[in-house]
Amino acid sequence: MGTNTSGRATQVGRSLGKRNWLAFSRADFIATEIFLGIAVAGAVLFGLAGPLLDAVTGTPLEMSYTTAVNGGIELPRGATHNGKATMPLLLNDATFVERLGQALPGLMVAVMTIAIAWLILHLLRSTQAQEPFTTANVKRINTIALAIGLGGMLWQLATAFADNAIYTTGRVPDLDYLPFEATFSPFPLFAMFVIALIAEAFRRGVILRNDVEGLV
Amino acid sequence: MPVEEPHRVVCHLDDLLEARGMTLTALADAVGVSLVNLSIMKNNRAKAIRYSTLTAICHVLGCQPGELLSVERA
Numbered sequence: 001m002g003t004n005t006s007g008r009a010t011q012v013g014r015s016l017g018k019r020n021w022l023a024f025s026r027a028d029f030i031a032t033e034i035f036l037g038i039a040v041a042g043a044v045l046f047g048l049a050g051p052l053l054d055a056v057t058g059t060p061l062e063m064s065y066t067t068a069v070n071g072g073i074e075l076p077r078g079a080t081h082n083g084k085a086t087m088p089l090l091l092n093d094a095t096f097v098e099r100l101g102q103a104l105p106g107l108m109v110a111v112m113t114i115a116i117a118w119l120i121l122h123l124l125r126s127t128q129a130q131e132p133f134t135t136a137n138v139k140r141i142n143t144i145a146l147a148i149g150l151g152g153m154l155w156q157l158a159t160a161f162a163d164n165a166i167y168t169t170g171r172v173p174d175l176d177y178l179p180f181e182a183t184f185s186p187f188p189l190f191a192m193f194v195i196a197l198i199a200e201a202f203r204r205g206v207i208l209r210n211d212v213e214g215l216v
Numbered sequence: 217m218p219v220e221e222p223h224r225v226v227c228h229l230d231d232l233l234e235a236r237g238m239t240l241t242a243l244a245d246a247v248g249v250s251l252v253n254l255s256i257m258k259n260n261r262a263k264a265i266r267y268s269t270l271t272a273i274c275h276v277l278g279c280q281p282g283e284l285l286s287v288e289r290a
Contacts, residue, residue, distance in 0.1 A: 211264075212264070213263060214256065214261065214262050214263030214264060215262070215263065215264040215265070215266065216249065216253040216254070216256055216257045216262045216264070216265050216266070216269055
């Protein structure tokens, strides 16, 4: 008679390895690390290096704006254009402040991406080391939630203000454009709540782990 | 006494093993619990014990839980 605790754990591990195809394998860890590397490289390239290179080489500043031209354009067979039109806008002589204003939201995303990638990397490492339920990981997941939620909303605001700063300089033709144009997506806030829920699950995991620590 | 305070449970595994001329390794083999876990228990570093582990140890050593564990006076 006996209580083969280690044997039971091995059995569970084996069944997970054999039957649970969604279990995170070593290859998955490596793939996630590669994706994180690509995300960081992309953030640096498009958020930092791209705008800097454009400014140095004098590449026209590219953006778009939405006119309030709403319908009224007749098309063949009884159809009409409907809705607002988004027009591409190229600023050939963009000032430093205009470039900076347009680059700031991207830079913000780049910094956020690097920070989040760094936190996810630590989460990965601790999970690989069989120690996912730690207070540090709870803080990491909460930080990711806040960065995505508040950072995402801040990014949308920064983009709207940077774009409108250019629209109001008189560069945009008077096509009855909107006085302040902004598109807000609630997705960052939704993502924040979902990730915060995962953080809460981890927090409860930490409590459970502390409870069974020293259990024989 | 609040449960947050450290426990005062003392394990007498050493004495029971000595009385039976048994080693910890032999007990670990007989019970099916790892040597590390039994060592933790023997050195009073365990914080909790499963009923199944307690049953198995008592079965192998032929003792009662009260002989294996006692609570020190405060």
